[in-house]
Amino acid sequence: MTETVVTPGSQSALRQANERRVVEVLRSEGTLTQAELARATGLSAASVSNIVRGLRAVGTVSVRDTSSNGRRARAVTLVRSPGAVAAVDFTAGRVAVAIGDSGGTMLSREEIAYDVAADPGRSVRRAAWLVETALMRSRIDLSSVSLVVASVPGPVDPGTGEVGGISCVPRWAGFRPAEALSERLGVEVVAENDANLAVLAEQHGGAGAGAEHVIHLVINEGVGAGIVVAGQLFRGAGGTAGEVGHIALDPRGQVCRCGNRGCLETFVGSRYLLDMLPQTAEIARGPEPARIQDLVAAARAGNPGCRRVVAEAGNALGQGVAIMANLFNPERVIVGGPLSEAGDLLLDPMYRSMEMGALGSALERLELVPSGIGRDASLRGALRMAAVRIG
């Protein structure tokens, strides 16, 4: 479609809107004759004919002669770049699936609530179902999917594809999600750590655009980081690079699930934060267990206790990031996950403690920003990675 600036309400704006309607209908219905297009869009046969001529000239659709009820007709089909990719995002409480074209643009997205931590085998079975269902709804055949990338909330060994032992889904330890998913779907599958995928998404069209050295923190149950050094994803020898949640901050702190004491995760992980909620706060007494989103909303509304919890989390994050800033000297540090919605309530104390822990020169060119994409970052990153690998 032509992308020129037009004044709203003008003839050309109307034409563009009509063009878009034609393309939308073709996207959902597949091949249609011009007469069918006119019926489906409510446009006149003449304007459909004009629009199709324009779209054909720029290569958006292909037209071939056919017949309908014995009359000559012109069948119009959307030219899709061949091949599609799919992304699967496993997080502790849900499975999300996105279908993308070969350029990594998201065509459709489906999400279900599922207890992913309980059983890796079943989660994969359900994810395969969701991929099949999403494909069916966007009328794409499974055989045209050339690659699936799965985002896993834990470190993934790049060699064997095994999920690491310490993550928020402990039963996935040693499980090979890519292999299992590939067996179900009959398509090649690559598994990758969620923070690594999120940083890819942020680099392309998110808060990391234009930066060469980026660290993306994803804060959920634990803390993971996707690290991009000189434009390349840095995974480490066994895929555990970026497990910043286990930076030891306090030798007398709480014992962490990794077996050490006072890890960064014990200061910012969602369970630890929710345990810290002041009992007087309204959200701690609701019928449903409180979520990080509730904590952030209460802090934003000015609840002093919740503000304190968020600020202390920011402080601890700053200590951890200061260490990384000294090591990597990144241009940009992106903070993602539900806690990042707190904005400056989190980032201000975080930056102050970074100033105390890192070299002045390491922070000179460092920008601390919240995620630009939000909760779909890993899913979009997975589509992006799939598109790059097949392209």
Next chain:
Amino acid sequence: MSTPVLELSGISKTFGAVRALSDVDFQVGEGEVVALLGDNGAGKSTLVKVISGAHPADSGGTIRWDGRPVSINSPSDSQKLGIATIYQDLALCDNLDIVANLFLGNESLHFPGTLDEVEMESRAMELLDSLSVRIPSLRVPVASLSGGQRQIIAIARSLLGQPRVVMLDEPTAALGVAQTAQVLDLIERLRDQGHGVVLISHNMADVRAVADRAVVLRLGRNAGDFPIAETSYEEIVAAITGAADNPVSRRSERTASPVPATEDK
């Protein structure tokens, strides 16, 4: 394998001159999800009606329950054995609340004849908890629930009679993705609790997601019994459509250059 809970062999059913089922075998074991597949008119619904007692089978075949022969001549025979059937229309009363629907026709009473609401509500809560079903209030009319929740209530109701085999007729048709996922979760939970589940569905993705075996009927006859884990999507579709057994494929087997079998999806 241990003795199946329900085993049908050589079942036939004719309606006048129409032979709806001929010589069909079917079995379902404990803790097993069996999908019953087939094209329209393949005999799926007739088979379900034979099992549920709505249409008794013609003489000749045998039905075994736990290995011993039984006869199912009416819906109450089937219910007494421990078979629950949930039809597509769910048969819920929209104006009644969840508890009233669960216990409809089966209410617990205080001695003089008033309803024991407390007892019913606590049993309903227990039942829904055991299925990990989250519904905010049990006292809302069923009309206000989503399609998935209504399906779940209908399934839960059938479980009050402690059945060992649960038959679901198209439980996911007309549901959205998230609601279908809830129903699939429930089917998995039924299997974990040791129920045998018979799932009728046209949706191959749903079948592959939860079923252990797929029994395919075609034109009233058995057209295959496939373990889901080891069978490809294409093999099952071929059995449903008869692509593996028609004049075209038979001819292609005889000639040198095989004609690719066409399948509809």
